[in-house]
Amino acid sequence: MNGSEKSGLWQWWQTFEQRPRQAAWFSIITLSLICVMAFLWGLGSVGLVDETEPLFAEASRQMTVTGDWVTPYFNGVTRFDKPPLVYWLMALGYLAFGVNEWTVRLPSALAAIALVLGLFLTLYRFGYATPRAGQVDQADSRRSLRQRWIAAWLGAAMLALNVQMFAWGRTGVSDMLLNACIGVSLLCFFWGYVRHEGQVRRGFWPSRWYLGCYGAMALAVLTKGPVGIVIPGLVILVFLFYTGNLFTVWQEAKVWSGLLIFAVITIPWYVLVIQANGESYINDFFGYHNLDRFTRVVNQHSAPWYFYFLVVLVGFLPWSVSLPLAIARLNLWQRRFWCAQPRQAQLGLLAVIWVIVIFGFFTVAVTKLPSYTLPLLPAAAILVAQLWSYELSLNKLPSMAHQPRHTAGILITGVFSAIFAIATGVFWWIFPSLLGPDTAAPNFSQTLDQSLIPEIGGSIWIALGIAIAFLLLHRKTWRWVIVAQVIGFFCFLSFTMIPTLILVDQERQAPLRHLAILAGHEKQPTEELFMIGFRKPSVSFYAQTPIHYFSHAPHAATYVKRTRDNPPDDATSILILANPVIIDELYLKPQDYQTLDQEGAYQLVRVPRAVIAERNDIASP
Template structure:
């Protein structure tokens, strides 16, 4: 005798199946073109190599850049990328897996949140709009921490909203608010205090707007902070134990000073992120503005009160606060990096989906026409994402300057790399040697400079490991001596003019590879060279 399955169980099972199918489709879309493009310097090469170093050394507490402690960012990206290298091998697309995971996490959180408090069609549209925004799609295929932070933050903010609504309805909220704490901790491990501060700011502003005084104590639920400490605390504690200067450098220098001071890189005007979002999310932003303008002309309200469920109206307000808070927060400091504002894209995608859904609800006679416009807009956005991904992968980086050409060189495990006048982040990723590269520059002059660049990254690291730095950061006058006394083969990477000035013994050696304005020479221990000059500091 067959037991009848309750309708509610069937509906729940169907909902789970649909969510899994959506999740699989989103993952395939994110992976589609991640392999086309080689790593680009500085960001992708920097973070990919730090993760590779973590895997090779087995030091999962202290990230290292060129053999020196590198505490600019927490380790979650490095852990994920290093784990990916172990599973799938050392490839550029694997270095982008943490960013793709962040975008997938954000889209799934957006789907689950909107589906819970709005219609299924709005939820699916919001997730698709987010993943077809060129800004979001290309950021998901770029190896750095920004999209990973956006994913953790989106999930944390989602869980906090659900916990608040469920508490108001007298339903189960403790699991949701604890989950928010877990993802706040992961957000800290993704990019620092911003993973805690920004979700809390968004939630607090929304709570004050809606005067939800009874739920203001939700974050004080003890398991929330236990979850944050359990996730984020061990790494911070072990890092401080290994390096007593860690707390000051990580929290004061890399958080408060970077946010409040003007000496860091890329200063931009206050309206910078408004322009970035408007342009980098075309054509979806333009379509959303057009539909909003049409509704205003028709004297329709953006969010009709008569047809909206209270929780849906609350979510609309929450998303508006989320979008505005992120943009305002990152617009305040002078230093502005494009990827910082990525956490604003999930709420923007939701609001665009809601505008279209409102148009569908308010124009029953033209539902097919409105739906076709939405489909065409999303299709155009997806096509633009595809064109940009392929274009950047095949034409954006000229063939003669691609760092992945280094992989064809006959590099041996004991070989060394010497970089002249520049930290070529991507070179060690493609040249698989077990030795830490030498970096040659005028380090005495660099110490007097206040520029926020690769030199500052390495000089900051010297405070954590001065002995290692003295062997890895070479002055220009030390180059010939290092080459003439080494027992290893050395791959010298740099511009030909710099090579002639720093290494006269290279003048008779033909480059093994030319990469645009750069070249790669192979120095062997038996190569004739000028007499080693004494090292003077």
């Protein structure tokens, strides 16, 4: 190395990489900072977000109330959408920490953190970029170590710092838990795959890494059903078929004993829930929520064939811009070359197949949701981290004659990154003006505009775009584009996304939450609670009482008139949570009801049953 290379960052790096303990502590501190900010900071500071999150939260709470840990219930009705693992974890959290939003989201946050740590360790161990034919980077052990450290840091940061991981890692639903289980199962598989190269394992039981793979797949099945084994199973089968190792790994992984372990973990609950609910569970869960979602549109969740291209592009920003180059540079079509590589050099190959299988599987599925691409994000982070770690680990930029073939791709990727960053910044600046009217939060657009959050977010993205453009002016600084992206998105997460969530909660969720809590306190033992004109599951969770949902006021009036001679529990009055307009549609006059409170777009009133029946008899004889 010449004198200039021994100065500055490279001198610092040489000192750093020769002290593994300091490197380990640096990794612990940076990973902790990233994970805390992405998944734990302010985790319980906002209320549950309708529509799905409260369904999980209340079904879990019902388990602690009823003692029935087999069949999930919401609002007195069985909920067969998902298997029990996420409900169990939330319910155990309630027993340990109390019923609150933080406990609801803790399983998702911990699952996201576990996946980030697993990816970091895997990239540190196997993260060097796979060499091209005729170039064996592993021969230079120092550069290999440097590249693995950088790949681990970048991969963990990319996985934690993107829109999709941030959103689902802070939401109390099953998607992040499924993502972590699938990701951990595939990472454990790769560790076992590498460790058993050239070895013949005797005995009946699989080794600990393959055991971890089977166990994680079993937990995935207990999280979301058959997809928990179908997705990682397909990835592994395609990978082994491509490398020609299917028969060998089948033997060394002890598949039959692994399936036995898998069955012991998964089957008991399915047997119990079918015994308790019979054919209704089989038809609802296996039929409607699995087979039907794959073969037809469910709950109007349809989208065009290119839907997931947009989801990955936006959800994995800013790293998604580098993903096409990260995939293309591995030359997947060179099967003979890949088969000749040692197993430890095939992590990038596994990641490419991982992305393609999941992307293709859910593109073929007719029902489409943005969360379905979550399980491919760890693989995407591996690919992009390997690409940029190769660039950042160079002692000096090669001469033009020895420049890597993807140098032009790095430049193009950087240009598109700058364009996307500036475009995103402009979008955030004008975001408030794009919002349409919202009856649940009529003043949200104005409040958001006055908060300066759009200006802060827009400034961060525009500054990032300018920084990338400046780095692209000199070839020696191209490789630092990825570092600028990490810093920029971390700032965007800290100063824009989290404050935006808090503001949305204050304007949109808080009024309804406060009225629901009040309804739970005010409700008399014999009273019913009506929600008319909208259906917000969060009310059931915060009121902690059953809710009668009615889409229109006449439906509620019809129910009251039908039960006037035999009201449930001899109830003489009803609590109604609705928009004031809905109260008028019941033909009620102000003297007919008691207003308990009114916040935002909602009103909570107490009305005698007889008055509702009488007023609607007169209005519609």
